[in-house]
Amino acid sequence: MFNAKVYITLKNGILDPQGKAVKGALQSLGYDEVNDVRIGKFIELQLNTGQREVAEERIKEMCEKLLANLVIEDYQYQLEEVAS
Amino acid sequence: MFNAKVYITLKNGILDPQGKAVKGALQSLGYDEVNDVRIGKFIELQLNTGQREVAEERIKEMCEKLLANLVIEDYQYQLEEVAS
Numbered sequence: 001m002f003n004a005k006v007y008i009t010l011k012n013g014i015l016d017p018q019g020k021a022v023k024g025a026l027q028s029l030g031y032d033e034v035n036d037v038r039i040g041k042f043i044e045l046q047l048n049t050g051q052r053e054v055a056e057e058r059i060k061e062m063c064e065k066l067l068a069n070l071v072i073e074d075y076q077y078q079l080e081e082v083a084s
Numbered sequence: 085m086f087n088a089k090v091y092i093t094l095k096n097g098i099l100d101p102q103g104k105a106v107k108g109a110l111q112s113l114g115y116d117e118v119n120d121v122r123i124g125k126f127i128e129l130q131l132n133t134g135q136r137e138v139a140e141e142r143i144k145e146m147c148e149k150l151l152a153n154l155v156i157e158d159y160q161y162q163l164e165e166v167a168s
Contacts, residue, residue: 001119007126022127022150031146035085035130042091042126043106046119062115067106 002047002055005078006067009040014072043067055079086131086139089162090151093124098156127151139163 010016016038023037045062049055059077068075094100103121110118129146133139143161152159 009126009128019127025150026146029146029149031142033132033142034146035132036128037130038128040126040128042093042124043103044093044120044122044124046121048117048119058115058117062110062113062118065113066109 001082002049002052003080003082004045004047004055004059005080006043006045006059006063007040007076008043008063008068008073009075010038011072011074040073041067052079052081085166086133086136087164087166088129088131088139088143089164090127090129090143090147091124091160092127092147092152092157093159094122095156095158124157125151136163136165 019037019039022039023034026034026037045059047055047058049058056079059079063075063077064070100122103123106123107118107121110121129143131139131142133142140163143163147159147161148154
């Protein structure tokens with residue numbers, strides 16, 4: 001069994017209004033050192049798969065087909081084997 | 085200057101309807117090995133701070149005051165010094 005951690009981030013150059021709002025909120029709370037905020041998604045999945053290669057291939061496919069919108073987003077993932 | 089990566093996740097036991105929907109979507113695409121999906125937030129911040137201790141203390145405060153809802157969410161962060 002594998003645990004997958006997937007990080008979905010907006011590509012550089014894509015506007016992030018949610019990040020901008022959070023930056024404004026932090027600054028209005030007095031955190032003036034905050035320069036830039038970008039908000040993405042963090043997805044944790046459990047995969048019932050025995051082999052790392054299979055898990056890796058499948059998680060890539062899932063990212064490209066459903067989890068990330070590759071026009072505006074990038075993805076990264078980490079796979080970790082766990083006892084099932 | 086520091087880059088902070090903040091991971092906001094739902095606490096164990098808190099229902100995650102968004103994760104459940106994504107799990108259902110993945111399974112209907114044929115990814116039957118997907119067991120569990122939990123969806124959180126991934127926030128990247130740039131902090132204009134010179135000292136690691138200060139940055140660390142401030143980012144903790146930001147998480148507790150604004151970024152995470154500690155009733156239902158946990159947070160983790162990583163700090164990385166970058167050339168300013």
